[in-house]
Amino acid sequence: MTTQVTTRSAARRGGGPVAARAARAGVLLLAVAACTAVPPDSTTVPAAAPSGVQQIAAGGEPANAICTVRSSFAPSSTPPRAILDRAPGQGLVAGVDPSDATMSHWNAVTQQFEGFNIDLLLAVVRAIWPGEEPRKRLTFKVVPPGQGAFEMLAPDHPDRVDVIATSLTASCERAKQVVFSNDYLDSGQTALVRRVDGRPDGPPEYAGIEQLGGRRVCAAARTTSLAAIASYRTADGAHPVPVQAAHAIDCLVMLRQGQVDAVSTDENILIGFTRMAPDTVLVTESPRDNAPFCRYHDGRRPCTWFTDEPHAFAFARDNPDSVELARFVNHVLESTRASGAWSAAHQQWLADHPDRGQPTPGPPVTSWPPG
Amino acid sequence: MHPVAQRLGVPRRRTDRYTVASRRATARSDTGHGAAHPPAALPSWIFSPVSIRAGQARAGELEVARAGRTGARMTVGVEVGRRAEASTATLTGSAAQPDRGGPARWRDPLRTTPARIVVHGLLLAALLVATAVVALRAGGPATTLGERSAAAAARTGTSARQIYVGLADADVAASAVFLLPPGADRMAGLKADYQRKIHEVEHALNASMGAAVDDPDRLAKLATIAARLQVYQRIISDALAVAEARGTVASQGVLASAYAREASYYLSTQLLTAAQTLWDYDTRLLREARVDARWWAAASLLMPLLTLAALGAVQWWLWRRTRRRLNAGLLVASAGVAAVLALAVASWSHWPAADSRFPELERAVAEQSATQQRLGTLLAGRADVYLGLGASVDPVGHHEDFDGRKLCDVPDGVDCATLTDVWTARQSQEPDAFRRAMDAVLDAGPAGRSFDAATATLTARLDEGDKVVAGYVDRLPATPRQFGGLAAWVTLLAGAAVVGGLRQRLAEYR
Numbered sequence: 001m002t003t004q005v006t007t008r009s010a011a012r013r014g015g016g017p018v019a020a021r022a023a024r025a026g027v028l029l030l031a032v033a034a035c036t037a038v039p040p041d042s043t044t045v046p047a048a049a050p051s052g053v054q055q056i057a058a059g060g061e062p063a064n065a066i067c068t069v070r071s072s073f074a075p076s077s078t079p080p081r082a083i084l085d086r087a088p089g090q091g092l093v094a095g096v097d098p099s100d101a102t103m104s105h106w107n108a109v110t111q112q113f114e115g116f117n118i119d120l121l122l123a124v125v126r127a128i129w130p131g132e133e134p135r136k137r138l139t140f141k142v143v144p145p146g147q148g149a150f151e152m153l154a155p156d157h158p159d160r161v162d163v164i165a166t167s168l169t170a171s172c173e174r175a176k177q178v179v180f181s182n183d184y185l186d187s188g189q190t191a192l193v194r195r196v197d198g199r200p201d202g203p204p205e206y207a208g209i210e211q212l213g214g215r216r217v218c219a220a221a222r223t224t225s226l227a228a229i230a231s232y233r234t235a236d237g238a239h240p241v242p243v244q245a246a247h248a249i250d251c252l253v254m255l256r257q258g259q260v261d262a263v264s265t266d267e268n269i270l271i272g273f274t275r276m277a278p279d280t281v282l283v284t285e286s287p288r289d290n291a292p293f294c295r296y297h298d299g300r301r302p303c304t305w306f307t308d309e310p311h312a313f314a315f316a317r318d319n320p321d322s323v324e325l326a327r328f329v330n331h332v333l334e335s336t337r338a339s340g341a342w343s344a345a346h347q348q349w350l351a352d353h354p355d356r357g358q359p360t361p362g363p364p365v366t367s368w369p370p371g
Numbered sequence: 372m373h374p375v376a377q378r379l380g381v382p383r384r385r386t387d388r389y390t391v392a393s394r395r396a397t398a399r400s401d402t403g404h405g406a407a408h409p410p411a412a413l414p415s416w417i418f419s420p421v422s423i424r425a426g427q428a429r430a431g432e433l434e435v436a437r438a439g440r441t442g443a444r445m446t447v448g449v450e451v452g453r454r455a456e457a458s459t460a461t462l463t464g465s466a467a468q469p470d471r472g473g474p475a476r477w478r479d480p481l482r483t484t485p486a487r488i489v490v491h492g493l494l495l496a497a498l499l500v501a502t503a504v505v506a507l508r509a510g511g512p513a514t515t516l517g518e519r520s521a522a523a524a525a526r527t528g529t530s531a532r533q534i535y536v537g538l539a540d541a542d543v544a545a546s547a548v549f550l551l552p553p554g555a556d557r558m559a560g561l562k563a564d565y566q567r568k569i570h571e572v573e574h575a576l577n578a579s580m581g582a583a584v585d586d587p588d589r590l591a592k593l594a595t596i597a598a599r600l601q602v603y604q605r606i607i608s609d610a611l612a613v614a615e616a617r618g619t620v621a622s623q624g625v626l627a628s629a630y631a632r633e634a635s636y637y638l639s640t641q642l643l644t645a646a647q648t649l650w651d652y653d654t655r656l657l658r659e660a661r662v663d664a665r666w667w668a669a670a671s672l673l674m675p676l677l678t679l680a681a682l683g684a685v686q687w688w689l690w691r692r693t694r695r696r697l698n699a700g701l702l703v704a705s706a707g708v709a710a711v712l713a714l715a716v717a718s719w720s721h722w723p724a725a726d727s728r729f730p731e732l733e734r735a736v737a738e739q740s741a742t743q744q745r746l747g748t749l750l751a752g753r754a755d756v757y758l759g760l761g762a763s764v765d766p767v768g769h770h771e772d773f774d775g776r777k778l779c780d781v782p783d784g785v786d787c788a789t790l791t792d793v794w795t796a797r798q799s800q801e802p803d804a805f806r807r808a809m810d811a812v813l814d815a816g817p818a819g820r821s822f823d824a825a826t827a828t829l830t831a832r833l834d835e836g837d838k839v840v841a842g843y844v845d846r847l848p849a850t851p852r853q854f855g856g857l858a859a860w861v862t863l864l865a866g867a868a869v870v871g872g873l874r875q876r877l878a879e880y881r
Contacts, residue, residue: 045598048606048637050629089800098797099629099764101622106762106797108552108624111805113797136800142766159767247764249629256609276613276626 049259050250052221058239060231066224067172068310071362071370072182075334076327079128083162083325091137092128094121095149095161098142099249101272102349103167113140116268117165119345120184124332145247146223150177153316162325163313167269169224170312175369179322180312181329182361184342185268186296187353188305189228191217191283192263192270194255198279206262208285209306213238215261218251220244225265228307235288240264252277266309268353298354310359317368330361484692485880491685492873495704498678499866502711505667505674506858512667513718515660516725517850521732524656525840527589528736530579531650532743532833534596537572538646539750542638544568545607546757549614549631550809552624557813562611569604576600592649599642606634624762632763635754643747650743657736661729668719675712679705682869689876700872707865714854714861721848732843739836745783746829752776752785753822756812760793760805770794778825783832785825789818 083092096104096113104115112135125134141161143149149164151157170180191209195202206212213234219226221244230242243260245251251263252273263273267282274280287306294303296310313329315322336342342358365371481490514520544565551558576597583589610630613623682705689698752773759769779787789811792799796808812818 045595045602046641048602048633048641050633051636091800097764098762098766099625101625105622105625107622108762111552111802135802139800140798142764142797144767246768247629249625249764250633252626253629253633272622276623 047259048257050245050247050253052244052246053250053254054244055216056226056230056242056244058230058242060227066228066307068308069170069172069175069180069312069370070183070310070359071365072180072312072330073323073327073366073368074364075182075331076324077331078324079328080321080324082321084128088132089136091139092121092125092163093139093141093161095143095152095164095166096140097145097166097247099247100167100269101275102268102353103272104140104165105272116185116345116349117167119341119348120333120336121163121165123336123341124329127328127332127335144222145220146226147174147177148222150174150314153178153314153322155316155319162322163315163329165313167266167311168314169266169309171224172369174314177317178314179317179326179368180314181326182333183310183312183359184333185311185346185350186355186359187266187268187309187311188293188297188303189225189264189307189309190267190270190304192252192255192273192280193261193283194258195279195281200278202279202281204281204283206283208283208304209240209264209287210234210285212240212262214241216241216243216259217262217264218243218245218254218260219264220248220251221246223248223265224307224309229264232306248273252280255280266311267305268311268350268355271350271353296356296359298356300354303354323368333358333361485877488689488873488877491688492869495678495681495685495869496866498674498681499704499708499862499869502674502678502708503859503862505670506711506715506862507855509667509671509715509718510853510855512660512663513671513722513853514850515656516664516721516729516847518844518847519850521657521660521844521847522841524653525736525837525844527579527582527653528650528657528739528840529837530575530582531646531653532739533575534572534579535643535646535650535743536746536750536830536833537568537575538596538600538638538642539747539754541565541568541572542635543750543753543757546631546635546754546761547813548607549610549624549628550757550761550812565607569600572600589649589652592645592652596642596645596649599637599645603634603638603642606630606637610634625764628758628762629764631761632758632765635751635758639751643751647744650740654736654740658733661726661733664722664726664729668722671715671719672712675708675715678708679712682708693876693879698872698876700868700870700875702872703868704865704872707861707868711858711861711865714858718851718853718855718858720851724848728843728846728848732840732847735836735840735843739833739840742829742832742836746826746833748776749778749783749785749822749825749829752778756790756793756818756822760796760808760812766794766797783825783828786817786821789816789821793818 096117098104098106098113100115100117102116104113104117106112107114118140121138122134125138129137141152141159143152143161143164143166145166146168149161149166149168152159152161153164154160164178168174168180170183174180191206191212193204193206196205206215209232211234213236217229217240219229219242225248226242226244229240232240234240240262243251243254245254248263248265248269251260251265254260255263256277256279262283263270263280270282274282283304284302286302286304290303290306293305293308296308297303297305313326315326315329333342336345337358346353346358481487515524544561544567548558548561548565551561576593580590580593580597583593607630610627613630614627616623682701686698686701686705689701690696755769755773755776759766759773763769778784792804793808793812796804799805810816812822814820814823
């Protein structure tokens with residue numbers, strides 16, 4: 001490796017034939033000295049890895065024990081006054097994850113956030129301030145994935161947000177901390193692996209999650225995906241080795257660098273990853289006994305989900321304005337069904353996502369968390 | 372030969388006198404006519420024979436000298452022949468006195484004079500070896516105090532600094548590449564800037580490796596940096612491949628930026644730490660030269676003095692036991708060690724001047740270290756800004772990293788007011804906010820100019836610091852000729868003289 005460094009440098013310096021010969025001799029000398037006689041300080045060069053990466057212990061609550069929430073407060077067509085009365089330029093503040101190619105990401109070309117979540121948020125803003133340019137009433141703030149974003153809903157947080165729109169799974173455990181809107185997308189957790197030899201048409205290195213026992217599987221920290229991986233047990237009783245990263249996109253980097261064997265999270269996110277990295281592919285083989293998780297799968301291809309993942313927006317608890325906003329968002333979600341806005345956004349960003357269309361909300365609740 | 376002497380095994384030539392050492396005042400001269408036996412609890416070694424000189428002792432009398440604490444002498448009258456044998460039996464404590472443990476149990480062979488000579492010889496040998504080792508090892512520290520060695524250390528320290536700063540600068544350039552969307556006009560210029568800075572680091576590495584062929588430790592450190600630089604370059608290369616892939620989706624910048632974020636993290640945690648280790652290694656001689664030199668100078672002078680004192684003590688001890696004769700071997704050894712002391716003084720003749728001038732050099736080197744790390748922090752902060760503004764998934768984290776570097780509102784920091792709109796550009800509702808933020812942080816913008824100015828200030832301070840260090844190095848005295856090797860040889864000869872002298876003395880006992 002040092003040889004390459006010195007070779008490039010010598011070539012760059014150039015010079016006449018004598019200089020070139022001298023440079024070549026120097027390169028040879030240095031290569032011999034550095035690569036054979038004197039090894040680097042450490043026997044192995046440390047591999048690169050994103051910050052915050054660590055392997056965690058397997059085990060914990062099984063994935064099928066994760067309780068999900070598919071109900072919310074009854075819709076209300078009245079936007080919360082506290083938000084409606086905001087001055088121009090001070091509209092809705094939404095917390096987003098910029099790493100989802102399908103759900104929300106920063107487009108450096110258009111220089112704006114875009115994605116399925118962004119389209120739904122724009123619909124909400126249009127409903128609050130009809131007739132105004134929605135992007136001028138919508139402020140995006142990047143928040144951590146999973147429940148790491150919840151603290152930004154606190155009224156005294158310096159980067160407070162009104163709503164979190166980060167492909168959040170509506171779980172009963174999280175419902176103790178935040179209020180959820182109605183489910184706006186059904187998905188399930190699956191796995192992304194490398195293609196054999198990195199060929200664009202190559203088969204997956206691992207056919208399914210069942211083949212990932214004892215393999216390193218990466219998910220974002222503080223997400224239900226990580227918990228599901230940690231608790232997954234294959235047919236022969238093996239656990240995948242859970243590796244957590246700060247962001248799911250870091251897992252994709254590590255997958256391509258060979259530091260993990262799979263990335264596991266919701267399929268709607270992983271579809272976006274396959275667009276960014278054509279040398280990766282979703283697993284194709286169904287896990288055993290996953291029928292309970294495939295109730296919302298459209299069946300157009302084998303269901304590889306091993307969790308049930310209803311997606312919902314999150315709002316602060318114990319805050320009347322936030323609850324009002326949740327009711328208003330539920331109203332907008334219903335209106336997008338009628339207007340076809342949800343389907344249009346789904347077609348644009350999630351055309352190949354195997355869900356059964358816009359979810360039907362459960363019976364409205366009157367208290368939170370739902371019983 | 373006298374039977375007493377025969378039984379006691381003393382040399383034939385001087386066999387009519389006993390010197391009996393006693394540790395107990397109770398071993399008095401009136402212990403009995405013809406029965407010089409020890410007290411009941413007195414071990415037999417107290418009565419060990421030292422010398423019996425034929426013709427000197429009067430008939431029927433043994434002079435028993437009490438060495439020990441009392442220093443008194445006692446005279447025990449015995450009859451020559453029969454009575455002497457009886458007396459000898461008493462001396463061994465086996466006839467007249469009850470056996471209270473037995474002579475074999477009490478006898479300590481290490482306290483016999485031959486054994487003592489051997490022990491003293493071993494002690495002298497150990498001291499001479501230590502003196503030789505110190506003389507050999509002190510050459511390095513003594514040389515470091517000199518101008519030429521310090522200048523070389525300062526030069527390697529400067530090259531290590533170039534590598535450190537070059538790496539940090541390359542990371543800034545790499546981060547800037549991913550600030551722009553793929554295909555942007557300025558992209559090619561930023562990529563060329565990154566390549567140029569990487570080549571500068573490679574060039575500095577090559578030059579340092581070429582100069583370190585006789586320093587395996589330094590070469591290993593440089594090889595470590597080179598290997599890690601390869602890893603860093605590979606990540607950036609992958610990131611560029613992602614960003615420039617044909618048919619790239621609009622979100623591709625997110626993945627490319629994730630690579631860039633990883634590369635920057637790797638650089639700060641692996642590469643810069645390795646570069647700092649190299650700098651620490653290169654400047655260690657300068658930073659620790661004075662402390663090292665003090666220790667070695669003291670050791671170089673004290674070891675010969677200690678050895679001389681030991682030689683004198685042994686000479687005195689033998690002199691008292693050999694009718695005031697001086698041991699020639701020990702005399703020669705003493706002269707040799709004195710010569711070694713003179714050589715040490717000559718080797719360290721520059722020490723007083725160097726010791727007084729080195730503190731200012733150490734301070735200058737420490738200031739260079741602080742300035743270098745400050746510049747590294749500034750450049751890392753600039754990379755934070757680029758990554759935070761670009762497509763990174765963690766702009767908040769980059770902002771927090773930047774704040775943690777404490778670059779605002781300090782004399783050599785940046786004008787952070789120019790960054791206010793940069794941090795919020797991606798979340799701004801104004802469509803032109805991102806472009807204006809890019810313009811602000813790149814070279815011609817106010818934030819870019821602020822970073823450039825701070826970088827120029829710190830770079831100028833480092834350059835000035837190099838001159839200051841060079842000036843202090845010039846003021847150091849030249850290293851005198853080192854005599855460590857010669858001193859070691861002389862010490863070896865002194866050791867041979869000691870062995871010869873003591874062997875001769877031992878031979879006299881046999």
